[in-house]
Amino acid sequence: xxxxxxxxxxxxxxxxxxxxxxxxxxxxxxxxxxxxxxxxxxxxxxxxxxxxxxxxxxxxxxxxxxxxxxxxxxxxxxxxxxxxxxxxxxxxxxxxxxxxxxxxxxxxxxxxxxxxxxxxxxxxxxxxxxxxxxxxxxxxxxxxxxxxxxxxxxxxxxxxxxxxxxxxxxxxxxxxxxxxxxxxxxxxxxxxxxxxxxxxxxxxxxxxxxxxxxxxxxxxxxxxxxxxxxxxxxxxxxxxxxxxxxxxxxxxxxxxxxxxxxxxxxxxxxxxxxxxxxxxxxxxxxxxxxxxxxxxxxxxxxxxxxxxx
Numbered sequence: 001x002x003x004x005x006x007x008x009x010x011x012x013x014x015x016x017x018x019x020x021x022x023x024x025x026x027x028x029x030x031x032x033x034x035x036x037x038x039x040x041x042x043x044x045x046x047x048x049x050x051x052x053x054x055x056x057x058x059x060x061x062x063x064x065x066x067x068x069x070x071x072x073x074x075x076x077x078x079x080x081x082x083x084x085x086x087x088x089x090x091x092x093x094x095x096x097x098x099x100x101x102x103x104x105x106x107x108x109x110x111x112x113x114x115x116x117x118x119x120x121x122x123x124x125x126x127x128x129x130x131x132x133x134x135x136x137x138x139x140x141x142x143x144x145x146x147x148x149x150x151x152x153x154x155x156x157x158x159x160x161x162x163x164x165x166x167x168x169x170x171x172x173x174x175x176x177x178x179x180x181x182x183x184x185x186x187x188x189x190x191x192x193x194x195x196x197x198x199x200x201x202x203x204x205x206x207x208x209x210x211x212x213x214x215x216x217x218x219x220x221x222x223x224x225x226x227x228x229x230x231x232x233x234x235x236x237x238x239x240x241x242x243x244x245x246x247x248x249x250x251x252x253x254x255x256x257x258x259x260x261x262x263x264x265x266x267x268x269x270x271x272x273x274x275x276x277x278x279x280x281x282x283x284x285x286x287x288x289x290x291x292x293x294x295x296x297x298x299x300x301x302x303x304x305x306x307x308x309x
Contacts, residue, residue, distance in 0.1 A: 058099065062214065091151055119167065173199045177211045219298070223300070274292065292305040
């Protein structure tokens with residue numbers, strides 16, 4: 001993808017002079033905080049024929065997020081990374097107030113990754129006092145994370161729908177770690193007729209296999225070591241499937257044993273073997289089966305998944 005145009009050094013050079021107020025400019029990167037300004041910029045980019053890639057995040061960025069930005073850069077002229085800790089996807093008892101934040105660090109990381117635009121909207125702009133419209137996806141949200149966190153996906157789909165309307169992306173990049181979320185958002189996009197291409201990038205892992213997550217910050221010492229129970233269990237499932245075991249119950253039983261052996265205090269929320277597209281439980285492991293799990297490790301809820309066949 002050629003990321004320069006019309007003799008200018010960078011696609012966003014097109015709009016710097018046009019909309020200088022309410023933006024902070026760093027070399028080859030803009031920081032935009034208002035919805036109106038982001039709409040103006042995205043419309044101008046589209047009018048000038050630039051393809052827009054979107055990477056939605058809740059901040060506290062790690063290498064997994066940065067890999068999504070890199071993937072978007074390969075497929076778009078201008079990449080917008082959003083940072084917004086979305087309150088509507090947290091239940092009252094969940095960790096909204098404690099969710100890790102590092103805006104300055106995030107901006108630095110995006111700049112180092114040669115990001116184009118960082119959109120950091122305010123919560124009261126996304127959800128004004130009289131806000132009363134939500135987007136829901138029905139069937140795909142009734143299982144896995146949706147079953148454990150009944151209000152979660154309504155918040156996710158609503159905020160992403162708003163981000164799509166504000167930024168007008170041609171493509172959006174999500175990570176495989178949040179596989180169900182990507183499936184739900186793809187369904188929403190198809191149902192609402194947005195011409196947005198979805199890219200689901202591979203999960204980025206630590207050296208020991210733990211999936212990168214902002215919540216890993218909560219883990220230290222023995223808890224961090226025992227968090228490997230998720231990847232150990234997933235690898236066990238894949239090995240069993242590769243050896244010819246096709247009965248989900250047998251695989252799940254062995255996965256539970258692996259988790260408890262690695263982290264005796266672990267509380268398993270769910271383990272499921274599902275169809276890649278419908279997310280319905282499979283009666284037999286077949287090609288494309290995805291194994292997903294959520295486990296509380298020393299009070300920290302972690303999720304992961306893997307295609308096992």
